[in-house]
Amino acid sequence: MAIIKVPKTPASAFNPRRTPSDLIRQQIKHLEWALLPAAQRQPTRRKDGTLRWFKGGAVKTEAQAAAYIAVLTARVQDAYADYQARAARGLPRQQQKQARPGLLIVHEFSPVYRQIYGFTATAS
Amino acid sequence: MPVGLDKLKHIVVLMMENRSFDHMLGGLRALDSRIDGLTGTEFNLDTNGGQAPATPDAKFQSQLDPDPNHHFAAVDVQIFDGDLSPTRQATMGGFVKSYFEQRRDVKHSKKIMFHFAPEKLPVLTTLAREFAVFNGWFSSIPGPTLCNRAFAHYGSSFGHVDMNVFYPNTIFKSVYQRLDAAGKKAKIYFFDFQSSTMEIVNLLQHQPQFFGSFDQFQRDCVAGTLPDYSFIEPNYSDHNGSGGEALLASDQHPDHDVREGERFIASVYNSLQANPALWESTALLIVYDEHGGIYDHVPPPPCTPDGAVAQPGQTGTGKPFFFDRLGVRVPAILVSPWVAKGTVVPGPNDANPRIFEHASIPKTVTDFFVDPNFAERSPREKAAESFTDLITLDVMRTDTPVFQLG
Numbered sequence: 001m002a003i004i005k006v007p008k009t010p011a012s013a014f015n016p017r018r019t020p021s022d023l024i025r026q027q028i029k030h031l032e033w034a035l036l037p038a039a040q041r042q043p044t045r046r047k048d049g050t051l052r053w054f055k056g057g058a059v060k061t062e063a064q065a066a067a068y069i070a071v072l073t074a075r076v077q078d079a080y081a082d083y084q085a086r087a088a089r090g091l092p093r094q095q096q097k098q099a100r101p102g103l104l105i106v107h108e109f110s111p112v113y114r115q116i117y118g119f120t121a122t123a124s
Numbered sequence: 125m126p127v128g129l130d131k132l133k134h135i136v137v138l139m140m141e142n143r144s145f146d147h148m149l150g151g152l153r154a155l156d157s158r159i160d161g162l163t164g165t166e167f168n169l170d171t172n173g174g175q176a177p178a179t180p181d182a183k184f185q186s187q188l189d190p191d192p193n194h195h196f197a198a199v200d201v202q203i204f205d206g207d208l209s210p211t212r213q214a215t216m217g218g219f220v221k222s223y224f225e226q227r228r229d230v231k232h233s234k235k236i237m238f239h240f241a242p243e244k245l246p247v248l249t250t251l252a253r254e255f256a257v258f259n260g261w262f263s264s265i266p267g268p269t270l271c272n273r274a275f276a277h278y279g280s281s282f283g284h285v286d287m288n289v290f291y292p293n294t295i296f297k298s299v300y301q302r303l304d305a306a307g308k309k310a311k312i313y314f315f316d317f318q319s320s321t322m323e324i325v326n327l328l329q330h331q332p333q334f335f336g337s338f339d340q341f342q343r344d345c346v347a348g349t350l351p352d353y354s355f356i357e358p359n360y361s362d363h364n365g366s367g368g369e370a371l372l373a374s375d376q377h378p379d380h381d382v383r384e385g386e387r388f389i390a391s392v393y394n395s396l397q398a399n400p401a402l403w404e405s406t407a408l409l410i411v412y413d414e415h416g417g418i419y420d421h422v423p424p425p426p427c428t429p430d431g432a433v434a435q436p437g438q439t440g441t442g443k444p445f446f447f448d449r450l451g452v453r454v455p456a457i458l459v460s461p462w463v464a465k466g467t468v469v470p471g472p473n474d475a476n477p478r479i480f481e482h483a484s485i486p487k488t489v490t491d492f493f494v495d496p497n498f499a500e501r502s503p504r505e506k507a508a509e510s511f512t513d514l515i516t517l518d519v520m521r522t523d524t525p526v527f528q529l530g
Contacts, residue, residue, distance in 0.1 A: 008529075065361055072320075080329065
């Protein structure tokens with residue numbers, strides 16, 4: 001049985017200030033999209049080609065992206081739980097639809113976010 | 125049926141990010157000629173007409189910056205060297221030209237040809253030589269992450285070749301839904317909330333019950349409560365943990381440090397190996413979602429069309445894409461104590477070739493846990509190869525390697 005030693009990655013490799021990759025930016029876009037009310041989930045774009053709902057442009061580093069992604073991920077899960085709870089209570093179909101995703105979550109997050117993470121997302 | 129296959133109860137898939145087969149494993153050809161890696165004669169031409177050879181000069185970090193373009197149009201250049209004619213052949217000759225476009229620096233553009241010497245990647249290369257390495261596992265789409273990962277979950281990208289939000293109304297059920305309906309357990313383990321998942325729009329948004337964290341994966345391994353099928357996502361970003369500790373990205377996406385990905389692969393392997401009952405009943409597939417724009421010498425083969433067409437506006441090449449060709453080859457390794465040491469699964473340059481792609485994942489998992497005759501699959505998944513037949517041994521190996529994390 002061979003024992004393979006795997007050394008620690010040097011601490012110098014850690015760079016939370018690295019600019020987020022296109023992959024991480026897309027991840028944020030998808031999370032923001034998932035939190036939009038259904039009626040707003042249209043793949044419309046601005047003249048510069050950016051997606052209309054995308055607010056993550058204020059995210060400049062991987063650490064900021066990670067913090068924002070954590071908030072959005074929790075809210076996507078909360079929105080689903082909320083939707084399930086409303087459905088279980090037997091709300092009329094139309095009200096269920098309106099309640100489905102986390103309404104205004106992306107738009108209202110910034111004051112809380114600034115308080116927790118020290119920066120504010122602004123519309124890109 | 126081999127005893128090993130009879131014992132199989134769990135399949136675990138770990139999908140890493142953005143490295144080609146040759147970049148990670150190409151150097152193994154010098155140690156085992158059956159592995160379809162690099163001979164030392166491969167090269168691309170740079171934009172001055174000089175040779176850019178494939179050499180073992182890859183570095184762990186700070187070499188592939190900017191991130192090499194791997195959107196559909198760029199990958200088309202990498203594979204076909206910019207030839208858009210109807211009679212074009214896949215030459216794998218356009219990687220350097222494609223990378224040159226991003227910094228317009230000839231010297232820098234040649235770095236896209238570099239690969240790792242095997243000793244620099246002790247985890248991945250040890251697993252490749254100790255278990256089964258695939259000479260012909262290709263990404264499903266010659267394009268970026270999300271459409272390729274969709275194939276691992278659905279067997280299709282539903283006509284998409286890009287990173288945009290898509291598949292809100294999926295035709296085919298995810299592999300997790302299929303197992304759930306069959307009374308089986310399935311889970312996607314993401315690293316933590318700050319890294320989260322790449323499977324947002326359909327899976328996280330509408331099927332959050334299938335998600336857990338990597339901590340939970342490790343606890344499930346200890347407790348012996350691992351689901352029938354597990355899909356693991358690495359850490360996608362450098363960030364601080366809840367206790368303030370530095371958590372390095374482990375996805376190996378450029379420009380993240382490749383060594384942390386090695387450690388992550390080893391930690392998944394160790395978690396399984398540490399529980400003897402789990403170790404003898406689990407197969408672990410380590411695979412990369414796509415090549416990340418990095419050189420590989422094997423032309424992607426044609427494949428069964430997926431029944432969709434990506435329009436020119438989506439491909440960026442001015443031409444439609446009929447989902448009739450696979451993406452660039454990626455590293456893939458199947459680990460189990462019931463896999464014969466040194467198995468090399470033949471690829472397109474070998475006798476009796478077997479071509480795998482990410483649709484092979486739902487194909488294998490559905491065949492094994494649900495029903496081999498499960499009908500509601502994409503054309504690509506129906507045509508895909510399954511990999512459980514690589515578990516061939518009747519006596520469990522006790523000579524498997526142990527990774528000691530520093």
